[in-house]
Each structure stands twice: as structure tokens, then as C-alpha cells.
Amino acid sequence: MASATKKAPRAERRRRNRRPKACRLCRTRKVRCDYQQPCGTCVLRDHPQLCGYDGISIAFQELSHFAVKSPTIQSTSKAPCSSQSPCLETPRQDGVDGATSRSGTLPNEVLDILDHVATNATASRETDADTGQVTFVGRRAHATLFRTLLEYLPKKTLPLPNSVEAIFGVTNRTISQPFVSLWNTTARVTIGDIMRSLPSAETCLRYYSSYQQVSHPFFPVIHDLGAFERNLCAVLERLVAQTEESSSSSTQLAGDLPRAELAGYALLFAVLASGCQCCLVAEDDNQLALSSRVFVACSFECLSIANMFVSPSPSTIQANLILASVICNDGNPGVTMSMLGMAAQQAQGLGMHTRCECLCSSPTCECLETVQPIWRAIMILDSRLSLTYDRVPVTTLSESYDHIQSLNCASRLEFWNCSFSLHRLQLQWQSLGSKTTHTSIPVKIIESYLKHTDQLGRFALSDKSALCNPSSVQATLEQLLFTLHLNFFEGTLHLHAAISPLHSTTKRVRHFHAATSNFCLVIKSYLKLWRLSPIAKLSWDVIRAFKSSAIMLAAFEVILRDNLSGGVLKQLAKLMENGESLRTWRDDPVPSSCQAGVETLRRLLALRYPSPVADPDDG
Incomplete structure (x- = not known):
């Protein structure tokens, strides 16, 4: 007993020395x-x-399950999906593939970075060193947010002489010039001069088929493809019949033709330019890039002769929109913005911005097909560009139209019903740029947008949606594209919610990890899409969503020294290591933003995963 009482004080002193x-x-x-x-x-x-x-902090034990508990990001639908089909993935999960890697980062580390972004994110106007083009990017754009993170990254992260705008593909760095005539401006151009730019009838049909299968389903500008096909066949028959250069129609002056016919030729060349671009990517033939740009110039020549600035028509607007899409895919989104504004003004002049009359003829109609097809295409392009540049949209929105309610009332939802609702939501979000900034957007507004995206994802997963169980290759592509764009927009909302100092500390950390989960799903959707369709290599909008998600996610991983992607970026690093070349058809005459963005991503992945990635100074 005595020895026991002597050891007790020593034990107490030991506990005092080991004070927590x-x-x-x-x-x-x-x-x-x-x-x-x-x-x-x-x-x-x-x-x-x-x-x-x-x-391990108690907070991170809670954060490892936040995706299930948070009302803004929890799964809201358990619609059965076939195990044989790739179900529509939603961002309501922690990490990717079950990865929970949140315990390695302290909340205050994340908050310090987010506070730095909120304080230093400002709109920029930079001049590209190679092209001399001036680009304005708003403070909510991903390019601007990435610029604020450069202080935490090594100096050689950006490959010289590229700017942040070039990295994110918002500069004009390729040779598409639709406003330059290929002919002598002092001579009168004949329709024969323009028509001689057409390839053989078989090649024209191949380009049109490529346009119909690859481009048109995801950017439907031509509402009546049947009428366009009949006009195409008539032109090709005339082309075959004109075997001799001295034929009367071959020498006919283009200025003597009716404007409607010239507008039809402009639309024809625009479709061939888009189809040729699709073949270029599918066949990996860089020589077709020049042919596509020649078709662009021919189409604009017809538009100029048809006097589209004074006498716009549905055909001239359609041709303008298809050309804008082709030029955007060619790496010239700034030119596309200019053409979009012109198309929007002309469409408003023709009354295309007004709603269509529905079959129900109800003044309070909530049917889905109430938007003019051409105006819908304008809104789609406007949504893509305004979100990228963080600019105020050029199109107008009806305040009384509730597109979420329309989805709820519909008996059957197709791809374009869900996709167009997402574009509407993005336009509404961007319209806030004229009233406020991301540092002062009220918490309730951001939460309401997250609620709407959550509802949109729920509708896409429901039994009445064609996206839930795709039964064809086209349906699978539609599902992947919708998933990619939905996750990218929702990740962007979560990122802005994390940046906003108006949120509580806990919510900001949760929103940050929700954003990283969304960006992981964007990368996964893109990698699946890459294996299935050339649209993944062609569409500037799809590439932009993937590239922005990957660069932002890799930058946060490098800064926080934590695995936020659950192995997705490591998989991407291995794929890039096996790539043969970074050069693409967009890299003529100067290195394009596509190459600059990929090289930046390579350097970030080399910092995070040095072993599987080649030396970032190579290539």
C-alpha cells in the first residue's frame, strides 16, 4: 500500500507534463x-x-459525409438506372469513386485561399502577345479566379508567353477570318467563282452527313432539315450538270441573283464548314482545317452580297449562327461574341424573341416548346459565352416564364428540354453581373440557384426523362453532355458560394469541397465522352468546361497539397503522359489556347504527380 501511494504523485506529475x-x-x-x-x-x-x-479534426469527420447531409447538395432522386448504362452522375457525393480525402486539409487553409481570391479577383483587360487582340474577362470568370491563385503557384506554371486568357481559351489565336474576301475586291464576283469552291457532290454529302450527326444534335440552328436537304440536292444536281465553265449559270453575277437564293448559298457553305470541321476531328486530318476556313469565307461572301446587314432573314441569321459556332470551335470565341450580338439584334428586329403560340392556346401556358427555334439557338450560344467571359448576356429573358415548373408539368422530358432549361438558368445567373459582383451576391440568391440546379438534376434522373436510361449511342452522348454541363455550372456556383464572405465559415468549406466534387465529375464525363464522339475534341464549350475544371482542381491540389480528386487527376496525368503530341488543328498559324491550356495542365499535374508525368519543360 505504501509503495502504491508513492507512485501516485509521480503519475500525477507525468500527467501534468503531458498537458494536452x-x-x-x-x-x-x-x-x-x-x-x-x-x-x-x-x-x-x-x-x-x-x-x-x-x-483528425471533428469538423472533417463531419465533412466526410457532408454530401449526404447537406440539403443543397444531397441526392434528391433515386430513380432506378440500368447497371448496363452509364447513369446520370450527380455531384452529391464526397470526392469521386468513394474517395474521402478531406482530412488532409485544415479549414483555415482553405479559407485563407478563398479570402485571397475574394479580395484580389478583379476584371481584367489584356492584350494577347501573339495576336494583339484585347480581351475583357469579368471577375467571376474561371480565368480570373485562376489568376488570383498564381501567387501560390511556382513562377513557371504558365508557359511563356501565354496569358491567363490564352490558357483558358478566351482569346482569338487562330486564322479564321470570315470578314476577308478571297476574291479581288475590284472585280464583280460571279456565282461561278463562289460555286467553284465546292468539292465534289460525294464530298459535300459526306460533310453534310457529318454535320447532321455530330454538330446539329447539340446546336440545332436549322429547324427544318428536310427542306435544307431538298435544297442541297437541287444545288448538287446543278453542280453536276455544270461540267463546262462557259455555262450561263456559271458566269452569272452573284449580285444579279435574288437575295433569298444567295442566303441559301450562305447557309449551305456554313453547313459544309461545320461538317468539314467535324470530319477534320473524326478523321484526324489537319488538311481539312483549310477547307473549313475556305467554306467560312465563301459563306460570308454570300452574306455580304445578300446585304445581310440591311436585309436580314431567317436564312442569314442561321448562317451567321453556324459560322459563329465554327469560328468558336476554331479557337476564336471573341469573334463569335461579335457575330452573336449581330444575330441577336437582327432576330429581335424580326420578332424572333417573342414566344411561339402553343397548341393549348392558354395565356398562362407553361409548355416547353414556346421559344422560337432560332432564338433558342441564340440563347444557347449566349449562355455558353457569357458564362465563360463573365459578361452580361445579350439576350432577354421572360420574367414570367418558370422553366422549372414547365419541366415538372411535362409528361416526357427529352435532352433539349433539360439542356435548354440549364442554359436559361445560366443566363439568369449571368444577368446578375449587371447588378452586383460575386463578393456581394446575397446568400439566398446563390442557394436558390443551387436549389434550381438540384431540381434540374432530379428531373433528369426521373423516370420520365430520356437521360435516365439511354438506349442508344446518341442518348448516351446526350446524357454525358448534360451531365458535364450541369456539374460544371453547379461546381461554379459552389465555388462562388465558397468565395463569398457572406456565408458562414462552415458553409464556405462545404461549398468548396462540393465544387471540387463537381469538377471531378466534369473530368470523368469528359473522359467518357472522349472515347465515344468527336464532339469532345471539337466543341469549344465542352473543351472549355473540361479544361477549366481540370486546371482549377489541379491548382487547388498543388496549393493545398491534398488529394481532392480521389485519383481522377492521377488518371488524367497518365493519359496525358501517353499522348503523342499536344499540337492540334487549331495550332496554325500560332500556338492555340488549346495547346497552352493543355501545357499548363501538364505542368500542374507534374507538380502534383511528378512520377507519371513527363518533364513539364519538354514538348
Whole structure:
């Protein structure tokens, strides 16, 4: 008993020497801690739930399941999907493939970076070193947010002499010039001069078939393809009949033709340019890039002669929109913005922005098909560009139209019903740029947009949606494209919610990890799409969503030194290591933004995963 009483004081002294350390947040900040649970410092800083003393913070034990508990990002539908088909993936999960890697990053580290982004993100106007083009990018754009992260990254992250705008593909760095005539401006151009630019009838049909299968389903500008096909066949028959250069129609002056016929030729050349571009990507034949640009010039020549600026028509607007899409895919989104504004003004002049009359003829109609087809195409292109540049949309929206309610009332939802609702939502989000900035957007507004995207994802997963169980290759492509764009927009909303200082500390951290999960799903959808369709290599909008997600996610991983992607970026690093070349058909005459963005991503992945990635200074 005596020996036992002697050992007790030594045990007490040992416990006093091993006094518990301060909580993790106080140790990181190097401030005094009162060793309570929660401590007084964490209570004063309004985050008592983040206070923890053990090896893994209590907060991160909660964050590992936040995707299930958070009302803004939890799964809202359990629609059965066939195990044989790739179900529509939603961002309501922690990490990717079950990865939970949140415990390696402290909340205050994330908040310090987010506060830095919120403070330093400003709109920019830069001049491209190679092309001399001036580009304006708003403060909510991904390019601007990435610019603020460069202070945390090594100096050689950006390949010289590229700017951040070039990395994100918002500069004009290729040779498409639709406003330059291929003919002598002092001579009168004949229709024979223009028609001689057409290839053989078989090649024209091949280009049209490519347009019909690859481009048109995801950007439907021509509402009546049957009428266009009949006109195409008539032109090709005339082309075959004109075997001799001295025929009367071959020498007919283009200025003497009716404007409607010239507008039809302009639309024909625009479709051939788009189809040739699709063949270029599918067949990996870079020589077709020049043919596509020749078709663009021919189409614009017809539009100029038809006097589209003074006498616009549905055909001239359609040709203008298809040309804008081709030029955008060629790496010239700035030119596309100019053409989009012109098309929107002309369409409004023709009354195309007004709603169609529905079969129900109800004044309170909530049917889905109430938007003019050409105006719908304008809104789609406007949604893509305004979100990328963070600019105010050029199209107008009806305040009384509730597209979410329309989806709820519909008995059957197709791809374009869900996709167009997403474009509408993006346009509404971008329209806030004229009233406020991302640092002052009220919390309720961001939460409402997240709620709407969540509802949109729920409708896409429901039994009445064609996206839930795709039964064909085209349906699978539609599902992947919708998933990619939905996750990218929702990830963007979560990222802005994390940046906003108006949110609570806990919500900002949760929104940040929700954004990284969304960006992971964007990458996964893109990698699946890459194997199935040339649209993944062709569409500037799809490439932009993938590239922005991958670069932002890789930058955060490098800065935080944590695995936020659950192995997705590591898989991407291996795929890029096996790639033969970074050059593409867009890289003539100067290195395109596509190459600059891929090289930047390579350098970021080399910093994060140095072993599987080649030397970033190579190539």
C-alpha cells in the first residue's frame, strides 16, 4: 500500500507534463487556447464545431459525409438506372469513386485561399502577345479566379508567353477570318467563282452527313432539315450538270441573283464548314482545317452580297449562327461574341424573341416548346459565352416564364428540354453581373440557384426523362453532355458560394469541397465522352468546361497539397503522359489556347504527380 501511494504523485506529475496541446486551429494560428471543448478562441471566431484536439479534426469527420447531409447538395432522386448504362452522375457525393480525402486539409487553409481570391479577383483587360487582340474577362470568370491563385503557384506554371486568357481559351489565336474576301475586291464576283469552291457532290454529302450527326444534335440552328436537304440536292444536281465553265449559270453575277437564293448559298457553305470541321476531328486530318476556313469565307461572301446587314432573314441569321459556332470551335470565341450580338439584334428586329403560340392556346401556358427555334439557338450560344467571359448576356429573358415548373408539368422530358432549361438558368445567373459582383451576391440568391440546379438534376434522373436510361449511342452522348454541363455550372456556383464572405465559415468549406466534387465529375464525363464522339475534341464549350475544371482542381491540389480528386487527376496525368503530341488543328498559324491550356495542365499535374508525368519543360 505504501509503495502504491508513492507512485501516485509521480503519475500525477507525468500527467501534468503531458498537458494536452492546443486545438488544431489555435496551433495553426499560433494563438492562446484554453483547452476547453470547444475552446474560447473558436467560440469567439464563430466556428466552435471546428474545434478539435485529436489527430483528425471533428469538423472533417463531419465533412466526410457532408454530401449526404447537406440539403443543397444531397441526392434528391433515386430513380432506378440500368447497371448496363452509364447513369446520370450527380455531384452529391464526397470526392469521386468513394474517395474521402478531406482530412488532409485544415479549414483555415482553405479559407485563407478563398479570402485571397475574394479580395484580389478583379476584371481584367489584356492584350494577347501573339495576336494583339484585347480581351475583357469579368471577375467571376474561371480565368480570373485562376489568376488570383498564381501567387501560390511556382513562377513557371504558365508557359511563356501565354496569358491567363490564352490558357483558358478566351482569346482569338487562330486564322479564321470570315470578314476577308478571297476574291479581288475590284472585280464583280460571279456565282461561278463562289460555286467553284465546292468539292465534289460525294464530298459535300459526306460533310453534310457529318454535320447532321455530330454538330446539329447539340446546336440545332436549322429547324427544318428536310427542306435544307431538298435544297442541297437541287444545288448538287446543278453542280453536276455544270461540267463546262462557259455555262450561263456559271458566269452569272452573284449580285444579279435574288437575295433569298444567295442566303441559301450562305447557309449551305456554313453547313459544309461545320461538317468539314467535324470530319477534320473524326478523321484526324489537319488538311481539312483549310477547307473549313475556305467554306467560312465563301459563306460570308454570300452574306455580304445578300446585304445581310440591311436585309436580314431567317436564312442569314442561321448562317451567321453556324459560322459563329465554327469560328468558336476554331479557337476564336471573341469573334463569335461579335457575330452573336449581330444575330441577336437582327432576330429581335424580326420578332424572333417573342414566344411561339402553343397548341393549348392558354395565356398562362407553361409548355416547353414556346421559344422560337432560332432564338433558342441564340440563347444557347449566349449562355455558353457569357458564362465563360463573365459578361452580361445579350439576350432577354421572360420574367414570367418558370422553366422549372414547365419541366415538372411535362409528361416526357427529352435532352433539349433539360439542356435548354440549364442554359436559361445560366443566363439568369449571368444577368446578375449587371447588378452586383460575386463578393456581394446575397446568400439566398446563390442557394436558390443551387436549389434550381438540384431540381434540374432530379428531373433528369426521373423516370420520365430520356437521360435516365439511354438506349442508344446518341442518348448516351446526350446524357454525358448534360451531365458535364450541369456539374460544371453547379461546381461554379459552389465555388462562388465558397468565395463569398457572406456565408458562414462552415458553409464556405462545404461549398468548396462540393465544387471540387463537381469538377471531378466534369473530368470523368469528359473522359467518357472522349472515347465515344468527336464532339469532345471539337466543341469549344465542352473543351472549355473540361479544361477549366481540370486546371482549377489541379491548382487547388498543388496549393493545398491534398488529394481532392480521389485519383481522377492521377488518371488524367497518365493519359496525358501517353499522348503523342499536344499540337492540334487549331495550332496554325500560332500556338492555340488549346495547346497552352493543355501545357499548363501538364505542368500542374507534374507538380502534383511528378512520377507519371513527363518533364513539364519538354514538348
